[in-house]
Amino acid sequence: MSGPPRHCDIAVIGAGPAGSSAAALLARDGFDVVVLERARHPRPMVGESLIPHFWKYTDLTGATPAIEAEGFVAKAGGITVWEGEIHRIRFADFGFERPALHVERDVFDHLLLRHAERCGARVFEQVTVTDVAPGEEIRLRWADRRANPPAQGFLRCRYLVDASGASSLVARRLGRRHLARSPHQFLSFWGYFENSRFIDGEGRARDFEELKAVRPVTFVCAYEDGWIWHIPLRRSTSVGLVIYRDRVRGLEGAARQRYFLETCARAPYLRELLAPARFVEGSLSGRPDFSYHVAQVAEDNLYCIGDAGGFVDPIFSHGVLNAFYGALLAALAIRESLRDPARRQRHAQLCAHRLHQFYSFSRALALGDVGGNGVDFELVKRFMRSVPQRELELMLAVSHITHRTRHFRRLIEASGLTALGGRLEDKARLLPRLWI
Ligand SMILES: Cc1cc2nc3c(=O)[nH]c(=O)nc-3n(C[C@H](O)[C@H](O)[C@H](O)COP(=O)(O)OP(=O)(O)OC[C@H]3O[C@@H](n4cnc5c(N)ncnc54)[C@H](O)[C@@H]3O)c2cc1C
Structure with missing residues (x-):
């Protein structure tokens, strides 16, 4: 040794x-x-x-x-449920040849x-x-x-x-x-479920066994304390909460697991996906204090x-x-x-x-946070001009699927990319419902 x-x-x-x-x-x-x-x-x-x-x-x-x-x-795209609206993005619509x-x-x-x-x-x-x-x-x-x-x-x-x-x-x-700085302080709890259903690129629920033949989406939904992800993997499904830190201060051990499972069982669509699933005991993990520069x-x-x-x-x-x-x-x-x-x-x-530049762009996109917390407006604009068209289109479409990114869109306009942003609303398509 x-x-x-x-x-x-x-x-x-x-x-x-x-x-x-x-x-x-x-x-x-x-x-x-x-x-x-x-x-x-x-x-x-x-x-x-x-x-x-x-x-x-x-x-x-x-x-x-x-x-x-x-x-x-391999995944087809992403679907978000945010403040009552359902949006879908499919990577194929942007011309990516290789899968996410x-x-x-x-x-x-x-x-x-x-x-x-x-x-x-x-x-x-x-x-x-x-x-x-x-x-x-x-x-x-x-x-x-x-x-x-x-x-x-x-x-x-x-x-x-x-x-x-x-x-x-x-x-x-x-x-x-x-x-x-607050309000951009988060923490996260996540765990794994076996036999969860998943959502495909058309917004339809599928049984876990169909994962071998049908591409899933990453499903994201907002809830009162933050947002939730649902990511089907080969043997289990990763489900996690990203939470405003103030909302769950001091939540440890059994109380944390209770909060996690109750949140999953309450969230619209997610609760239906998880209905046939088993939580993998001992799989709950957490990460405190994230969001730093x-x-x-x-x-x-x-x-x-x-x-x-x-x-x-x-x-x-x-x-x-x-x-x-x-x-x-x-x-x-x-x-x-x-x-x-x-x-x-x-x-x-x-x-x-x-x-x-990259950090500022990511932060502006994810949080609409511009002008603080290490984000420099000019750097974001400069970065956007250097991103390959297809990738930029995807990111601009993504900025339409949550309600976080109003500032980001203003930034796009200030960068002279408005026309591109306009067309993209088609690619971040509003769905009337999910078929679950
Ligand atoms: C809740 C959550 C969900 C996320 N979801 C996604 C997602 O869906 N997609 C995505 O792209 N990203 C996601 N991320 C972010 C992603 O996990 C990280 O950005 C990524 O892992 C960063 O890679 P890294 O190599 O910088 O660090 P890490 O992957 O963290 O690797 C750092 C390594 O350094 C080692 N190390 C630490 N200290 C020492 C030391 N003193 N000496 C020697 N070794 C040390 C660690 O053991 C570790 O292996 C998520 C993050 C969180 C917290």
């Missing part, structure tokens, strides 16, 4: 989609990459819905064949990590980074939990990618992580990507996409900096700028 080395070119903290993808890209370029991951994969993880343009990133890392071979559930997916994240993340290893990254699982000392040569302190008592040591690297997810190790250490995500030889660089309400499945995007940008910037160290600062600035 050998521990991490003493030196490397690039150290990556965390092996979620962000860390594994950055590691794969940099290792493919021939750099000496070390990944330190606290957990042992496959490890539990929430966040199962992926939008169709994620493939372009896995094409670049080379992970696509492994994902295709796994046979995850519902993935078991433990399996998905494991695939990405093994792919990074095949690309040449040296991976150490069950090794926690306990401290980071920035500098010309960055020093990480680690604890290897495979040994009893845990072995400890230091790793020195020229570049560091912090992909530690919600831990945001570097941002916390440097005092740069800011929780969003990081003031500085890249500088010199330090990069914070994925959730380590900010987190937005996951309603439009931007989390994994953000992780992939950040991995690509950081890998490009680090590669160019290693080749031409004199331009290191410039590469980091460009990367930080693009990451802030």
Whole structure:
């Protein structure tokens, strides 16, 4: 059982989609990459819905064949029930050739990590980074939990990618992580059901066994304390609540599970989908205090990507996409900096700028939150001009399916994209009812 080395070119903290993808890209370029991951994969993880343009990133890392071979559930689109209106989006209407997916994240993340290893990254699982000392040569302190008592040591690297997810190790250490202001503070509870029915792309309910032949949608409905997702996976269905934090303060243990199950049993449409289903005992998990941003995500030889660089309400499945995007940008910037160290600062600035654009766009889209909580109006506008047409169309259509995004639409108008927004109301189609 050998521990991490003493030196490397690039150290990556965390092996979620962000860390594994950055590691794969940099290792493919021939750099000496070390990944330190606290957990042992496959490890539990929430966040199962992926939008169709994620493939372009896995094409670049080379992970696509492994994902295709796994046979995850391909989904048709999304249906929302929000303030009495039912909207449907189908990805086929936007011309995406490749499917969006519902993935078991433990399996998905494991695939990405093994792919990074095949690309040449040296991976150490069950090794926690306990401290980071920035500098010309960055020093990480680690604890290897495979040994009893845990072995400890230091790793020195020229570049560091912090992909530690919600831990945001570097941002916390440097005092740069800011929780969003109220009313944009949320928490989440989620669990798994067996044998739930699901909704197809036409708005009809289907039995769980039909999942092998019929593509489901991600179903989302608003309720008095927040919103609920219903995501059919290969063996079970993920159901989760995203809740305004003030509404459920102090709800723990059995009370939390009672609140979760009662909410599911009350919500229109969801209760019918879950009528034949069994809750998987022990599957309830939660995440507190989400919605935060990081003031500085890249500088010199330090990069914070994925959730380590900010987190937005996951309603439009931007989390994994953000992780992939950040991995690509950081890998490009680090590669160019290693080749031409004199331009290191410039590469980091460009990367930080693009990451802030993406974050601002996601936040404006998901919450209609513009002008606060790390969102910069100009950055959102600039980002929208650089997004490929089909992806932008999908995002604009998505902004019509909840009542969160009035500000976002004003922003679209201010960007001169009104005509595009107008046409899109067809693609975010109003349904008279669901056939459940
Ligand atoms: C309730 C909820 C629902 C969501 N739904 C969706 C969805 O449907 N679609 C979507 O795209 N996104 C969704 N997301 C967001 C998505 O889960 C995240 O954005 C995504 O996992 C971020 O990837 P990452 O690689 O940055 O971090 P993570 O996937 O969190 O990976 C971070 C890794 O770092 C490791 N780590 C942490 N600290 C240390 C340390 N000190 N030392 C070593 N290793 C460490 C962790 O063990 C972990 O493996 C959701 C999030 C939540 C909370």
